[in-house]
Amino acid sequence: MRRAGWGRWAGSLASALLVCALGHDLLASAPASGEPPADPNAERIQITATRVPEDAATIPGSLTIITGEEMRRRGVWDLRGALSLAAGIDIAPGGDGGPLAYVPEMWGLREFDAFLLVIDGVPWGGAFVPALTTIDLHDVERIEVLRGPAPVMYGATSFVGVIHVIHHPPGGQGKARASGGSFGTGALSASMPLTFTGRMKSTLSGTAGQLGFQEDRTEGRTGHLAWRGDMPVGAAGGLLRLRAEGFWIGQEPGSPHPRVGEVLTPDVQIGSNHNPDDAFLRERRLQLSAGLERPMPLGLWSATVSVSRSSQDNLRGFLTDVTTTAPNAVGFHQEIGVTDLYIDAHAAFTRNARWKGVVGVDHLGGRALATGGDFDYFVNLDGEDPPDPDSLPSQSDVRIRNRRDFSGLYGQVEWLPSERWRIQAGARLNRAQESRRVRSVEFGVTPPVEDADHDTVLRGSGSAGVTWTAWSRQDSAIHLYGSFSQTFKPAVSDFGLDSEAELLAPETATIYQAGAKHRLAGGRLEVDLGLFQLNFANVVLSQANGGLPQLVNAGKERFEGAELEVDWRVRPDLSWRTSYSLHDARFVDFLTEFGGVPTQLRGNRFEMSARNMAATGVLWSPAGGWTATAQAQYVGSRYLNKRNTALASDYTTWSAGVGYRTQRWELRLDGTNLNDRRPPVAESELGDAQYYRLPARRVLLSTVWSFR
Numbered sequence: 001m002r003r004a005g006w007g008r009w010a011g012s013l014a015s016a017l018l019v020c021a022l023g024h025d026l027l028a029s030a031p032a033s034g035e036p037p038a039d040p041n042a043e044r045i046q047i048t049a050t051r052v053p054e055d056a057a058t059i060p061g062s063l064t065i066i067t068g069e070e071m072r073r074r075g076v077w078d079l080r081g082a083l084s085l086a087a088g089i090d091i092a093p094g095g096d097g098g099p100l101a102y103v104p105e106m107w108g109l110r111e112f113d114a115f116l117l118v119i120d121g122v123p124w125g126g127a128f129v130p131a132l133t134t135i136d137l138h139d140v141e142r143i144e145v146l147r148g149p150a151p152v153m154y155g156a157t158s159f160v161g162v163i164h165v166i167h168h169p170p171g172g173q174g175k176a177r178a179s180g181g182s183f184g185t186g187a188l189s190a191s192m193p194l195t196f197t198g199r200m201k202s203t204l205s206g207t208a209g210q211l212g213f214q215e216d217r218t219e220g221r222t223g224h225l226a227w228r229g230d231m232p233v234g235a236a237g238g239l240l241r242l243r244a245e246g247f248w249i250g251q252e253p254g255s256p257h258p259r260v261g262e263v264l265t266p267d268v269q270i271g272s273n274h275n276p277d278d279a280f281l282r283e284r285r286l287q288l289s290a291g292l293e294r295p296m297p298l299g300l301w302s303a304t305v306s307v308s309r310s311s312q313d314n315l316r317g318f319l320t321d322v323t324t325t326a327p328n329a330v331g332f333h334q335e336i337g338v339t340d341l342y343i344d345a346h347a348a349f350t351r352n353a354r355w356k357g358v359v360g361v362d363h364l365g366g367r368a369l370a371t372g373g374d375f376d377y378f379v380n381l382d383g384e385d386p387p388d389p390d391s392l393p394s395q396s397d398v399r400i401r402n403r404r405d406f407s408g409l410y411g412q413v414e415w416l417p418s419e420r421w422r423i424q425a426g427a428r429l430n431r432a433q434e435s436r437r438v439r440s441v442e443f444g445v446t447p448p449v450e451d452a453d454h455d456t457v458l459r460g461s462g463s464a465g466v467t468w469t470a471w472s473r474q475d476s477a478i479h480l481y482g483s484f485s486q487t488f489k490p491a492v493s494d495f496g497l498d499s500e501a502e503l504l505a506p507e508t509a510t511i512y513q514a515g516a517k518h519r520l521a522g523g524r525l526e527v528d529l530g531l532f533q534l535n536f537a538n539v540v541l542s543q544a545n546g547g548l549p550q551l552v553n554a555g556k557e558r559f560e561g562a563e564l565e566v567d568w569r570v571r572p573d574l575s576w577r578t579s580y581s582l583h584d585a586r587f588v589d590f591l592t593e594f595g596g597v598p599t600q601l602r603g604n605r606f607e608m609s610a611r612n613m614a615a616t617g618v619l620w621s622p623a624g625g626w627t628a629t630a631q632a633q634y635v636g637s638r639y640l641n642k643r644n645t646a647l648a649s650d651y652t653t654w655s656a657g658v659g660y661r662t663q664r665w666e667l668r669l670d671g672t673n674l675n676d677r678r679p680p681v682a683e684s685e686l687g688d689a690q691y692y693r694l695p696a697r698r699v700l701l702s703t704v705w706s707f708r
Contacts, residue, residue: 048118048144048164050414050424051153051358052300052348057517058422060465060481062087062147062530064565068140068168072704073621074629075657075670077137077179077187079104083163084633084655085615086145087528087565088581092681094692098251098281099213100133100220103682103692106147106161107534108559108583108609110682113492116150116158119165120243122289122306123154126340127366127404128493131310134247134285136224138177138189139205141168147563148532149485149511152410152426152462153346153358157489159509159534160559170228171201179702183212184219192707202229214696215271216383217279218254223247234294241291243306249283253316255383256690257680262646265322270678270693272383274319276331276392285310289342299350306342311335315389317377318687326378331392332497334372341365346410357413363405370400370495398440398497404490405433420469424483427462432490438501451501461487465513475523478516485511491538496686510535524569534559535588555590557606559583573623578616585609587642594643604644608683612636612650624663629670630656640680640691651679653694664706671699 046056046063056063064086071082079102080091088107095103095112103112116123117130125131137143146162154162174192179185187209194202204227211220226245233240255274257264289306317331346360373394377387412426435454441447465483472478491504515530536557561583568576585606592599605611617631633653640646654675659668673694680691 046144046146047166048146048162049151050356050412051151051346052350052356057477057479057519057526058467058469060422060424060467060483061513062515062528062563062565064145064528066143066145068137068142070619071137071140071143072666073627074617074619074631075659075668075700075702079132079135079137079163081655081672082137082143083145085577085579085617085631087530087563087579088147088561088583088613089145089161090610090613090633090635090681092692093695094254095682096684096686097132098220098249098253099218099695100211100222100249100251102132102135104161104163105609107159107532108561108585108606109160109539110606110608114158114160116154116162117165118154118162120167120289121164121291121304121344122287122342123364124165126308126338126342127364127406128338128340128368128402131285133220133222133249133251133283134224135165136207136222136226136247137165138207139167139175139191139203139226141166147530148483148513148534149463149487149509152408152412152428153344153360154362157430157461157487159487159489159507159511159536167228168203169201170203170230172203174707175704176707177702177704179209179700181700182696182698183214184210185212185698185700186210200229200231202227213254215254216273217252217275217386218273219252221250223249233292236295238292238294241289241293243287243289245285245287247283247285247287249281249285251281253279253281254692255318256684256687256692258319258322258687259640259646259689259691260322264680264691267322268319268381272381273386274329274379274381274383275317275386276315276377276379276389277386278389279316279331280314281316282313283310296347298352299348299356301345301347303345304342306340308338308340310338312337314372317379318684318690319379320688322381324381327376329377329379330374331377331389332372332374333389333394334370334495334497336368336370336495338366338368340367354417355413355415357411359411361407361409363407365406366402366404368400368402368493368495370402371398372497373397374497394443396440396442396497398438400495400499401437402493402495403435404493405431406490407431422467422469423464424466425462425464427460429460430458430488432457432506434490434503436493436501436503438499440497453501453503455503457488457490457506459488461485463487475519476521477519479518480514480516482514483512485509485513487511505538507539508537526567528563528565530563532559532561532563556588557586557590558588559585559606573621575619575621576617577619578614580614581612583609583611583613590642592642599643601642604642605639607639607642608680610636610638610650624661627659627661627666627668628657630654635679640683641689648680651677653677666704667701668703669699669701671697673697 049059090105092103113129144164150158171193176190189207191205207224229242231240287308291304293302315333321328344362349357373396375392410428415423433456437452439450463485467481470478488508512533518527563581565579587601590601614634619629621627636650653673655672657670676697678693682692684690
């Protein structure tokens with residue numbers, strides 16, 4: 001009944017949006033026209049590293065810009081596809097967050113919270129973890145990917161990168177899209193400008209769809225409705241930005257594949273689902289934000305306020321033993337409610353030709369309450385005849401209350417002493433305050449146990465970098481850069497039912513970067529080579545404790561490597577992008593226990609971190625007529641465990657697409673993982689020694705219609 005109700009709601013929403021889009025186009029008096037030509041400089045101007053528009057080639061760091069137009073011409077609508085050709089990045093679909101989630105790898109570190117996700121300038125997920133299931137790329141102008149630590153201007157810190165999704169400004173051209181394909185996958189989306197709001201330019205967009213999988217009882221359903229409005233205020237050119245978004249996520253989770261010894265056990269078939277019957281992951285999220293920009297004599301003053309409320313309801317389970325002896329699995333039912341508040345106010349000084357600067361203050365606060373219990377059960381190794389969760393009484397009652405407040409004063413300045421030199425420095429004073437209270441009861445075993453912990457940290461962080469233009473001529477140049485950063489991040493909050501009240505130590509890092517950026521052949525050939533070293537302390541990892549997962553601080557680690565990205569516009573309608581990365585992620589000092597035996601992991605490689613990764617893709621996309629794209633991704637061998645005894649072999653996947661486009665519409669057929677490889681791509685932090693596999697081959701037929 002839940003599935004049928006959801007399907008009717010999603011279909012009604014999508015149909016209403018599509019009908020509105022079609023009606024709007026039919027009633028318009030002006031004839032529809034094609035999308036305006038893409039600005040050739042659109043892929044070069046970034047705001048993530050500096051908060052003000054600047055050429056990405058001149059910042060002292062590595063940054064890739066993927067435009068929404070490029071994504072559409074390649075036929076990709078998810079985060080993995082969008083970033084598949086970016087150097088050193090591998091996005092694993094799925095993971096513990098469900099089949100609609102992602103687990104990104106950047107700089108050799110594959111953790112769901114090691115990077116910062118930003119949507120239109122707002123940290124997405126607030127003070128806890130990135131809201132990865134609520135990324136909708138159907139109305140995106142561009143995605144900026146900054147490698148390395150987050151700039152000092154953001155209230156949440158990351159060490160390995162920032163993924164900034166930027167949507168189109170309100171107004172403009174409308175679009176409607178419909179798609180369908182493998183395993184019952186399908187989606188409807190529409191984005192339309194609203195013309196009845198006076199001086200305000202606004203856009204209403206929505207998406208409803210279903211993502212199917214080859215695995216048993218595994219799918220994801222999503223609904224997204226967003227309104228974005230911009231209105232000029234005052235006589236001096238001020239701007240008021242208003243945003244409201246709602247997400248409805250329903251997922252039926254699959255199961256990771258257990259490892260026994262050095263291999264993924266053959267006793268469990270690929271695609272077997274060991275969850276209880278009718279397992280689910282449900283999420284509802286409402287995000288409201290407002291921003292105000294006002295010119296000032298030396299630049300621009302901006303303020304942003306964002307509030308979000310999310311509720312999650314989860315019921316799922318994992319194998320604990322690959323045996324046919326009952327019980328062999330543990331499940332849990334948990335509800336999590338999170339409220340986040342983000343406030344930022346800053347002044348950007350941009351009027352001077354020799355220097356620019358940003359000075360501001362921000363606050364990121366979060367309140368979370370998690371309640372739930374666990375239960376043991378038996379499930380066949382093939383996943384058939386799973387138990388009814390209503391027949392499995394809970395064995396515990398756990399309540400976790402978490403409060404986090406991150407505040408900061410920050411400033412960043414850029415000085416151009418000459419045309420060839422650009423010097424950048426930033427500093428931030430951080431105040432992190434957190435409190436945590438856990439109450440747990442194991443029925444019939446122990447009386448209620450309640451514990452609490454709190455901590456306040458006041459410390460600084462900052463960065464400095466320099467860029468030297470070694471050679472320039474018209475639209476060609478060679479830039480060399482170097483940078484140094486010191487930063488920290490409070491440890492991720494653990495909402496596992498076996499977690500304790502004690503707060504983990506903050507993660508800290510020292511980062512060095514150097515590189516060269518070449519823009520040659522009149523700007524048609526761009527080459528970005530980056531080198532990095534990240535010295536980590538207290539990185540948070542999942543560690544088995546009595547067979548159950550628990551987050552721990554992991555001593556000291558070092559991540560270093562090189563990344564190369566080449567983008568060649570062979571001609572206006574033909575482009576080629578390729579990338580290669582060499583990563584070396586190792587433990588420097590981490591003494592832990594396996595089976596009660598103390599083990600020093602010094603020198604071992606990080607699990608799931610491949611030394612070599614590469615990707616290449618060709619896009620043929622004239623303004624009209626036939627289009628085609630093809631690409632390949634290579635991921636080298638990587639260890640599945642911290643002891644480096646289980647090695648997963650390397651693999652390559654192929655994707656391709658073909659389409660036909662006119663001024664107003666496009667029809668295309670796209671396939672991903674066409675060679676149907678199923679390697680392990682992400683390790684579960686909830687199931688011990690278990691791994692999610694790459695989804696099976698998928699083929700999708702879609703059409704996009706543009707209108708005024």
